[in-house]
Amino acid sequence: MGWLKAGDGHEVALVDGRVAVRATSGRAAGRQLKTLPKALREHPEVDRLRRLSEWLDRHSASCVAQVDAWMVSSLPVPTGLLGRVWPDEAWRSALRDIAVVGDDPDEVGFLRDATESGELRVVNLDGETVRLSPSTVRLPHPVLLPDLEDLREFAAELGLTQRVEQIYRATWRKPDVEELAQAATSVRDFSGGRFSSRFGLAARASSLGYRVSGGYATSQIRDGGRSTEAAVWIGEPYWDGETETGALTWHDQDGRALALREVGPVAWSEGMRMAAALHAGRVMEEDKTS
Incomplete structure (x- = not known):
């Protein structure tokens, strides 16, 4: 203009x-x-x-949010759609340098360009710029990416930056099924984080982009074609005294509590990420020995 x-x-x-x-x-x-x-x-x-x-x-924020939703859910996105939105600076900024996977799930590349005809230009891990024309691509959640550490090192070498947190997103790997108790339905790794008020904890959850519903902070995740909700207890809704973060649980789309063994890898990682982010804002205890 x-x-x-x-x-x-x-x-x-x-x-x-x-x-x-x-x-x-x-x-x-x-x-x-x-x-x-x-x-x-x-x-x-x-x-x-x-x-x-x-x-x-x-508009810029909505583009980032949409690309983040595609990434978290690993949904297939038509390459023609990427080509149509690419001329828009806000879309281009949100999509540029995102890691994508086409027809070969083992071939990961960083997106650099997209045409209306559905052709993508990506930089692969050999540092070569290649052209792909799959009907759809996925923007994988990092927990699903093979050789994630290699991808991070390569991205750092190229000086790539991502508007949507993908490659450097904090991830948690789900333990092997054998390590999880048969009937276990909750994780308490990040419980006990003390906050001076329930209102402050709820405000933190909202500022991080999580929904506050009843006594919980929640995150809706689509994992392997299944909708899963991760939830962390944050205290009674109308209580505004001191509160603590509670257990992390997962539920299916019908509200049924999932056994930990049933939770998918993306839902596990995103649930733990939410719990860790909430816990990080806790009141820190002073060192009384100093």
Whole structure:
């Protein structure tokens, strides 16, 4: 978007997502001003640009959220769809450098370009740029990626950055089935995290993107085609005194508690990630020996 006339002697435009102003007359002509003159703060063009900026921010956030949802669920995404949205800067920013898998599940590459015809350009682990034309691709959850550490090292060598947390996402590997008790339905690794108020813990959960429902912070996860909800107890809904994080449990789409042996690898990792993130905000005990 170019510069728009706003009043006498000024033009405005969106620069890096924010309203900028420059003079068009006098000694400062052509120079961008540090602050918006008071006379322009309520100008219609300035107001229009502000509203556009807010919309662009929401659009960018929604693109990141959608790509994150595709990644967490490892859903197949039509390559033609990626090509159609690629020209949009917000979509491109969310998708660029995401690890994708096409027809061969063992061939992982970092997405660099997509065309409307459904052709993708990716950088593989040999450092070569290759073109793929599968009908769909998956954006795998990192716990499902083979040789994740190698992928991380390679991404660091290339200086790749991801808007959607994938390669460097914190992951937890599910223990072998033999290590889990037959009837166990909960994990208490991150229980006992003390908070000064239940309201503060609920606010932390919401700020991290988790839903607060009743006495729980929850995360909806699609794992292996099955919908699973991970839940961490955070205290009675109307209690605002001290509270502690409780056990982590998983439920199927009918609300049935799952045995730990039934929990899929993605649901396990995402549930543990939520529990760990909540626990990290706890009140730290002072070292009384110092």
